[in-house]
Amino acid sequence: MSMHLHHPNLSTTGKKKVWDMQATRNWIAQLEHRIEDIRYYMERTIDWCETNGVYDDRTVFVCIIMTSVWVSHLRNEPITKKELFEMLGVKGWEGIDDSIYQFNEDYESFEHEELLAMVASSF
Secondary structure, eight states, X not given: OOOOOOOTTBOTTXXXXXXXXXXXXXXXXXXXXXXXXXXXXXXXXXXHHHHTTOOOHHHHHHHHHHHHHHHHHHTTOOOBHHHHHXXXXXXXXXXXXXXXXXXXXXGTTOOHHHHHHXXXXXX
């Protein structure tokens, strides 16, 4: 799975730096924590949808996407469309145009449930 995190052993020019095992371990741990955070909030999103009577597949899917972008924003780690669709198991994710999701700053103060209510009400 390709995650949009800066690997500690590559410079921004792509040239290899000196191998640093601890930096790589830290990078892997950060990646694992990111996936765990997104998974946790995806489960909360599904629970919220069920509790609030949101059963439309499209609405639930958009709530999951917004949740993932929100979590990534809180972690200050950009997420791309390809990596998110890969995590979600969307068929054909390899062929989609890639771009980084930008979280709308107007929603920065929203709690998770507020964000979900706003998203669900737009459908």
